Amino acid sequence: MTPRLPHQSRGLQLTLILCALVFIGFFLLLPLVAVFAEALAKGFGTYTAALVDPDALSAIELTLLVAAISVPLNVVFGLCAAWAIAKFDFRGKSVLCTLIDLPFSVSPVVAGLVYVLLFGAQGWFGPWLIDHGVRIIFAVPGIILATILVTFPFVARELIPLMEEQGRTDEEAALALGASGFRTFLRVTLPNIKWGLLYGVLLCNARAMGEFGAVSVVSGHLRGLTNTMPLHVEILYNEYNFAAAFAVASLLALLALVTLVLKTSLEWKFGYSHGSTR
Amino acid sequence: MISLHNISKSFGTFAALHDIDLTVRDGEFLALLGPSGSGKTTLLRIIAGLAFPDEGQVRFNGEDVTDLPVAERKVGFVFQQYALFRHMSVLDNVGFGLSVRPRAQRPAKARIRARARELLDLVQLDGLGDRYPAQLSGGQQQRVALARALAVEPQLLLLDEPFGALDAKVRKELRRWLRQLHEQMGLTSIFVTHDQEEALELADRVVVLDRGVIEQIGTPEEVYMAPRSGFVSGFVGDCNSLPVTVSGGRAEFDGQPLDVAVERLRDGPARLDFRPHDAAVSANGHGLPLHVSGVYRRGGCWRVEGAVNGSGQIIEIDLDADQPAPRLGSQIAFSITRARVFAEEGTQ
Numbered sequence: 001m002t003p004r005l006p007h008q009s010r011g012l013q014l015t016l017i018l019c020a021l022v023f024i025g026f027f028l029l030l031p032l033v034a035v036f037a038e039a040l041a042k043g044f045g046t047y048t049a050a051l052v053d054p055d056a057l058s059a060i061e062l063t064l065l066v067a068a069i070s071v072p073l074n075v076v077f078g079l080c081a082a083w084a085i086a087k088f089d090f091r092g093k094s095v096l097c098t099l100i101d102l103p104f105s106v107s108p109v110v111a112g113l114v115y116v117l118l119f120g121a122q123g124w125f126g127p128w129l130i131d132h133g134v135r136i137i138f139a140v141p142g143i144i145l146a147t148i149l150v151t152f153p154f155v156a157r158e159l160i161p162l163m164e165e166q167g168r169t170d171e172e173a174a175l176a177l178g179a180s181g182f183r184t185f186l187r188v189t190l191p192n193i194k195w196g197l198l199y200g201v202l203l204c205n206a207r208a209m210g211e212f213g214a215v216s217v218v219s220g221h222l223r224g225l226t227n228t229m230p231l232h233v234e235i236l237y238n239e240y241n242f243a244a245a246f247a248v249a250s251l252l253a254l255l256a257l258v259t260l261v262l263k264t265s266l267e268w269k270f271g272y273s274h275g276s277t278r
Numbered sequence: 279m280i281s282l283h284n285i286s287k288s289f290g291t292f293a294a295l296h297d298i299d300l301t302v303r304d305g306e307f308l309a310l311l312g313p314s315g316s317g318k319t320t321l322l323r324i325i326a327g328l329a330f331p332d333e334g335q336v337r338f339n340g341e342d343v344t345d346l347p348v349a350e351r352k353v354g355f356v357f358q359q360y361a362l363f364r365h366m367s368v369l370d371n372v373g374f375g376l377s378v379r380p381r382a383q384r385p386a387k388a389r390i391r392a393r394a395r396e397l398l399d400l401v402q403l404d405g406l407g408d409r410y411p412a413q414l415s416g417g418q419q420q421r422v423a424l425a426r427a428l429a430v431e432p433q434l435l436l437l438d439e440p441f442g443a444l445d446a447k448v449r450k451e452l453r454r455w456l457r458q459l460h461e462q463m464g465l466t467s468i469f470v471t472h473d474q475e476e477a478l479e480l481a482d483r484v485v486v487l488d489r490g491v492i493e494q495i496g497t498p499e500e501v502y503m504a505p506r507s508g509f510v511s512g513f514v515g516d517c518n519s520l521p522v523t524v525s526g527g528r529a530e531f532d533g534q535p536l537d538v539a540v541e542r543l544r545d546g547p548a549r550l551d552f553r554p555h556d557a558a559v560s561a562n563g564h565g566l567p568l569h570v571s572g573v574y575r576r577g578g579c580w581r582v583e584g585a586v587n588g589s590g591q592i593i594e595i596d597l598d599a600d601q602p603a604p605r606l607g608s609q610i611a612f613s614i615t616r617a618r619v620f621a622e623e624g625t626q
Contacts, residue, residue, distance in 0.1 A: 273561070
């Protein structure tokens with residue numbers, strides 16, 4: 001009986017694979033090709049011109065700045081949260097877990113609006129901030145805040161299951177051998193989670209650079225000042241400047257591809273190192 | 279000398295340990311023996327400083343260390359699954375304890391490596407220093423864990439189920455070797471086990487735990503030959519239990535008086551425990567009848583299984599293997615040569 005089962009399901013297997021391929025081809029591959037085709041439609045000159053345009057450069061710069069600030073902060077936060085959840089028992093642990101997931105389940109627009117409500121001109125702290133000359137909304141700090149909120153689950157989510165699975169005994173062993181808490185973290189915990197951490201950073205970074213909704217709400221779309229790459233793409237597109245819009249978009253697509261390649265190679269390495277050492 | 283005073287610990291509503299008093303002498307090899315959930319591992323972790331009691335005191339040489347964390351107690355701890363650092367070579371694992379000392383007390387790198395090599399020699403793993411833990415067998419990993427714990431020169435060595443994950447042959451070898459090491463290094467060692475054979479073979483004294491309470495502390499001989507409770511006699515060594523009735527200082531089984539002295543028990547139902555080797559076939563046919571349902575060789579004896587009387591109570595007795603084995607389905611008569619009678623569970 002049993003040897004027949006794989007035979008019977010082969011047809012089904014092929015159908016499923018074909019379905020997945022067609023789906024991916026239509027919804028992912030085709031748009032990706034379209035982005036690059038459209039970007040290069042008017043020649044390579046136009047393409048590079050769109051990228052070295054001062055507004056485009058400023059958008060790229062801002063995007064890198066936002067990622068450079070929000071990703072490290074979320075790494076620190078993610079490590080703390082994952083450490084607390086995986087290695088200690090405390091009241092309200094499951095509530096904390098759920099809260100970490102909140103940015104995944106809430107619309108990014110809401111995430112942006114929250115900051116407008118808090119720091120906008122009519123917001124709770126807005127008037128006080130304006131009196132003291134601090135601009136958060138329609139300025140870079142707001143963009144960074146919104147990005148942090150949207151991306152903070154990535155690192156924590158990646159680390160929590162990993163650290164829970166690894167348990168506490170390695171740390172206990174290090175402590176029993178006289179190591180301080182910090183040294184235990186550096187020499188035992190960090191090496192145990194490094195691949196997972198890198199994976200989380202990668203996803204966090206991709207989202208930080210590509211975030212549109214939340215950033216759009218708080219940015220104010222000031223050209224050359226508060227435009228990130230995704231916002232810049234939108235502006236160019238709305239101005240019917242398709243070649244330039246797709247040129248900048250192609251950079252984002254490239255980022256996605258690089259992330260994908262790194263992620264896959266990490267997964268390979270990750271899975272591999274797991275298999276060989278466990 | 280390590281002493282525990284009135285140690286209690288609960289996890290939520292579950293009382294893991296209740297009012298534990300225990301003194302461990304210097305140089306002693308002590309076993310904490312009990313079934314899972316008896317609190318033995320929790321007790322070991324409290325001694326180590328990996329867990330902290332809700333009540334009570336832990337003292338090392340008279341000094342109160344109850345609130346001292348593990349790093350400051352200077353104990354060697356060997357974990358059940360060894361907890362070797364996967365990403366470090368064997369040599370780095372062994373040298374870890376020395377390499378994390380504060381700078382002022384830290385030996386030079388070369389000195390640490392030399393010391394780690396010495397320890398690997400000691401645990402008979404010379405030449406494997408450059409390997410990674412995943413490349414070693416279970417027995418070898420166990421030795422690395424031991425060498426790593428010994429590197430910080432602890433006075434007290436604590437081992438959590440040290441042989442649990444090993445196959446029978448390796449286990450036997452390692453036991454003997456550990457006992458030697460313990461004596462050679464003049465350590466005080468405490469190990470946790472659920473395997474009574476292991477406890478009896480290795481330990482100077484055995485602490486039998488059940489449901490968070492110490493049932494008995496004694497030498498292996500005392501614990502085996504003079505169990506203080508029904509739990510101890512049932513848990514340590516093979517044991518048969520028969521329901522008996524006590525009347526006038528004598529035990530009766532199924533209306534038949536047995537030649538077993540009963541002390542300190544009121545008349546009424548009780549439980550009689552005897553070991554398989556504390557039974558003999560009676561030549562004259564007098565004694566308890568046993569309907570033989572299974573016979574197999576166990577070393578120099580026949581282990582005979584069967585039901586006693588009509589009670590359906592299955593027991594095991596050992597008979598001399600020089601005699602022919604009883605046939606299956608036959609009935610033999612036996613007498614109990616040595617037994618202990620305990621109050622029924624829950625009554626005293």
